[in-house]
Amino acid sequence: SIDFANPDAVKTLNKALLKHFYKIDYWYIPDGYLCPPIPGRADYIHYAADLLASCNNQNIPNGKKIKVLDIGIGANCVYPIIGHQEYGWSFVGSDIDEVAVRAAKNIIEVNSALKNNVEVRLQASKQDIFKNIIHKEEKFDLTICNPPFHASAEEAHAGSQRKSRNLGNKNYTNPVLNFGGKNTELWTKGGEVVFVGRMIEESKLFKNQCFWFTSLVSKSENLGGIYAMLERAEVAEIRTSEMSTGNKITRIVAWTFLNQKQQEDWVKGW
Numbered sequence: 001s002i003d004f005a006n007p008d009a010v011k012t013l014n015k016a017l018l019k020h021f022y023k024i025d026y027w028y029i030p031d032g033y034l035c036p037p038i039p040g041r042a043d044y045i046h047y048a049a050d051l052l053a054s055c056n057n058q059n060i061p062n063g064k065k066i067k068v069l070d071i072g073i074g075a076n077c078v079y080p081i082i083g084h085q086e087y088g089w090s091f092v093g094s095d096i097d098e099v100a101v102r103a104a105k106n107i108i109e110v111n112s113a114l115k116n117n118v119e120v121r122l123q124a125s126k127q128d129i130f131k132n133i134i135h136k137e138e139k140f141d142l143t144i145c146n147p148p149f150h151a152s153a154e155e156a157h158a159g160s161q162r163k164s165r166n167l168g169n170k171n172y173t174n175p176v177l178n179f180g181g182k183n184t185e186l187w188t189k190g191g192e193v194v195f196v197g198r199m200i201e202e203s204k205l206f207k208n209q210c211f212w213f214t215s216l217v218s219k220s221e222n223l224g225g226i227y228a229m230l231e232r233a234e235v236a237e238i239r240t241s242e243m244s245t246g247n248k249i250t251r252i253v254a255w256t257f258l259n260q261k262q263q264e265d266w267v268k269g270w
Helices: 007-022 038-053 078-087 098-110 153-166 191-206 220-232 260-267
Strands: 067-071 090-095 118-122 140-145 210-217 237-245 248-256
Touching: 007 038, 007 078, 038 078, 038 140, 038 210, 038 237, 038 248, 067 078, 078 090, 090 098, 098 118, 191 210, 191 220, 191 248, 210 220, 220 237, 220 248
Parallel strands: 067 090, 067 140, 090 118, 140 210
Antiparallel strands: 210 248, 237 248
C-alpha cells in the first residue's frame, strides 16, 4: 500500500502513473515543489475536453491545432503531459518561478513526445497573469489554471496540518507537505478569489484571442464573488462543472466573451 503521508512515496507513485498511463519515461521535480495527485489533474483535462466538445457537435477536438495555455505550469508539467498524451493538444505553460520553469523545460526536453509540443514561458511580472505571456495575434482555444487557494502562509500551513491528520500522520504539529508546494503554488494574498478576480480582469484584454478561459475554484463559498466579477466583466457565457476526486470536491469555472456566432466561427478552425 502507498503511504500518502510520505512525500517520496507520493512522488514515486506519480512517476509510475505517468509512465504507465502517459508513456512519460523521465519525470523529476525539485524537492519542495508541488507534486500533484495525478487523477485530479486528469479530471480537469477531461472536463476541459468535454467543454470544447460541447461547442463542436459533442466531438472532442484532437491534435496540435488545439492550443492550450496553462497558467502556473509548475515544476511538474502535469497538465500539458496529460493534455498532449491524451488528446494531442499543444501547450504553452507559464510560471513566475524560474526553478519551476527550468524543471518543466527539462521534463519536456527529455521526453520526445512532449518536445516541440509544449513551450514554457517565464512570467516576469508577479502582478500579471496573461499579460507578457499571450503574444500579439496569438490565439488559444483554452486556458487552464489551478490557482493558489490559500490566503496566507498560516492558512496554507493549517491546510497541510488538516491533510496530514486525514492521512493518519500522527506527527502533524509540523507536517511534511506530502504533495509539496512552494509559497507561490499554495497561497496568494487574498486567496483564490482575488487571484481569479485578477484573471477575469485581465481576460478582458484577450477576449478575442482565447475561446474559453477556465480556472479551478477550490472553495464553494468563493463562487458567488467570482460570478459577480464575471457579470461585471460582461462575459457572454459562464459554465461551472463540479469535480470530485476521492473525498475532495472542487469546481471548474469557465467563461467566454464570444457570442454564439463567434463561437461557431472559431470551431471551424478545428
